[in-house]
Amino acid sequence: xxxxxxxxxxxxxxxxxxxxxxxxxxxxxxxxxxxxxxxxxxxxxxxxxxxxxxxxxxxxxxxxxxxxxxxxxxxxxxxxxxxxxxxxxxxxxxxxxxxx
Amino acid sequence: xxxxxxxxxxxxxxxxxxxxxxxxxxxxxxxxxxxxxxxxxxxxxxxxxxxxxxxxxxxxxxxxxxxxxxxxxxxxxxxxxxxxxxxxxxxxxxxxxxxxxxxxxxxxxxxxxxxxxxxxxxxxxxxxxxxxxxxxxxxxxxxxxxxxxxxxxxxxxxxxxxxxxxxxxxxxxxxxxxxxxxxxxxxxxxxxxxxxxxxxxxxxxxxxxxxxxxxxxxxxxxxxxxxxxxxxxxxxxxxxxxxxxxxxxxxxxxxxxxxxxxxxxxxxxxxxxxxxxxxxxxxxxxxxxxxxxxxxx
Numbered sequence: 001x002x003x004x005x006x007x008x009x010x011x012x013x014x015x016x017x018x019x020x021x022x023x024x025x026x027x028x029x030x031x032x033x034x035x036x037x038x039x040x041x042x043x044x045x046x047x048x049x050x051x052x053x054x055x056x057x058x059x060x061x062x063x064x065x066x067x068x069x070x071x072x073x074x075x076x077x078x079x080x081x082x083x084x085x086x087x088x089x090x091x092x093x094x095x096x097x098x099x100x
Numbered sequence: 101x102x103x104x105x106x107x108x109x110x111x112x113x114x115x116x117x118x119x120x121x122x123x124x125x126x127x128x129x130x131x132x133x134x135x136x137x138x139x140x141x142x143x144x145x146x147x148x149x150x151x152x153x154x155x156x157x158x159x160x161x162x163x164x165x166x167x168x169x170x171x172x173x174x175x176x177x178x179x180x181x182x183x184x185x186x187x188x189x190x191x192x193x194x195x196x197x198x199x200x201x202x203x204x205x206x207x208x209x210x211x212x213x214x215x216x217x218x219x220x221x222x223x224x225x226x227x228x229x230x231x232x233x234x235x236x237x238x239x240x241x242x243x244x245x246x247x248x249x250x251x252x253x254x255x256x257x258x259x260x261x262x263x264x265x266x267x268x269x270x271x272x273x274x275x276x277x278x279x280x281x282x283x284x285x286x287x288x289x290x291x292x293x294x295x296x297x298x299x300x301x302x303x304x305x306x307x308x309x310x311x312x313x314x315x316x317x318x319x320x321x322x323x324x325x326x327x328x329x330x331x332x333x334x335x336x337x338x339x340x341x342x343x344x345x346x347x348x349x350x351x352x353x354x355x356x357x358x359x360x361x362x363x364x365x366x367x368x369x370x371x372x373x374x375x376x377x378x379x380x381x382x383x384x385x386x387x388x389x390x391x392x393x394x395x396x397x
Contacts, residue, residue: 049291052230053135056135057133060133061126061129061130061133061136062126071136075136075138078138086270087308090305090306090307094312097305097314098314098375
């Protein structure tokens, strides 16, 4: 069975020098998942990279959690569009080859 | 080592106040920050320039030096010799663009201020920072992407053994944890991101796990039916062509496509499009026979 590495939220907050309330806001907006085990709250290690990105956007660009939500939604759309474009390019290449 | 007009980089004039500089910097940083412009080398470069401009203009001492020598930057070296390298003591606090494959500061900056400066976080806190992520690109032939194989990469002098699973996609990126640059102030190492570029010089077009190709069928086989041998990606297959097959007819060969990434034994499909080839250089006798046939229709 796959094991999931979990990191205590307070440890992360002190490491990145952020308020626990900031993590709570991200959670309430559905931007991160929080696991609770015996009343201790954790974040999955594999999601830390996303959290780091949110912290950078917050600290370096002074964007609040709602703004981060907007940015992440737009980035997801950009990713989807990039994938669609790649598929469309492949399809076009195929039709071009077929009609040569 | 071209002169860089830091004021125009931030879109401000020379009389800008500290507040104007901060405001302009924030605006530009929001526009070009690598986290909001993933995989955009242009934005990354702009972001470095904006950081560099802010680094100089937000520091009264550096700004004074820049205003005095900036346009006549060739004298900066003499200035350095006479006055010593302001800014060096800040080296290592933070890292502009850390984690984004961050570009270095310009030669112009280096010549004026000697080395990278304080960077994006201006507080000068000795916070632990994750080391810079490395981004690498690995070109693979489509035949290599068809089978699981091992490769040894050398990144910054370190050999990294990599198992590339069959079915890897063009443009797919894999992350190798902790193989980026070392962390700052005891922070964790950065990660290594490898983007795969799959070169395809075969007659097969790949869309995800499915392959597409065209196969020629001679006129008589298309009209009367028969067997043909068609190429698949890893061999050949015998196909039955039905009588009166039309040009452009497609046949789907299940499981003859590309391997599904990390799903051993699973393959996509291969779609073959029949391209009917008419005979050329007809003999007189053939022409006559075709005319006979034409009359029958």
